[in-house]
Amino acid sequence: MTVTSTTAVTNATATTNSSATSSSSSTQTLGYDQFLTLLVTEMKYQDPTKPMDPTQTVSQLASFSSVEQAVKTNSTLTSILNSNLLTQASSFIGKTISSSDGKVSGVVASVSTTSSGATATLTNGSTISLGSGVTVSQ
Template identity: 55%
Template sequence: MSVPATTSSTNAASTTSTSTSSTSESNTLDYNSFLQLLVAQLQNQDPTDPTDPTQFISQLASFSSVEQLVNANSRLDTMLTQAAISQGASLIGKNVTSADGTVSGKIVSIEINSSGSVATLANGSTIELASGVVIS
């Protein structure tokens, strides 16, 4: 009898690790997934001790607020990227000198990445466009 219990425990552990790995792959929860969880929670609640409905409304309101903040943040990121592209385009053809004065030249291209903008010069060197860089 101890063998089936061990097998059952092993199956439960592998199921847990599978759900954990899928959760770590995608840490996002969209609105529909949240509603599915909410409905499942309602369907599986203990009938002798039902959950307070105000808790569900509170959870839904909190999720809605977070979703709105994520959407606003996404729009802000898009606006910042567009501004960086616009600014970068206006810098092509201008001369740039690094903050320490060791690298200078004419900008031939701009790369925009998560850490900022990087200018590629005509001589092949690159300069991160940060504070202290002189553009003329």
């Protein structure tokens, strides 16, 4: 019986790849602790005759806090996707797989995940990237 790799593994790999690409292409940003340090320093050295508008300060802090929470949520979702990908890919251990081009095949000894997706290591030492076109047989 021959089964093609599941769409879930392919989708999770694509999601992992896109999140890795977006995080590596982002510009250097100000962290939450650095923002608070900057805010406190700004308050410390403000002109006492022209203090900062407290409404604007609270608004900036709330906006930054919201963005920081979104970043943490994205990081958590990425971890969950990677865990799910590894769980799905681990079901290939002990099964015979063939690469999409048919040049590499063998019994899966172990599976690992990286930012580029899941990779199966075969008992003969070869590796196969678990993506679309990979054939799995019992």
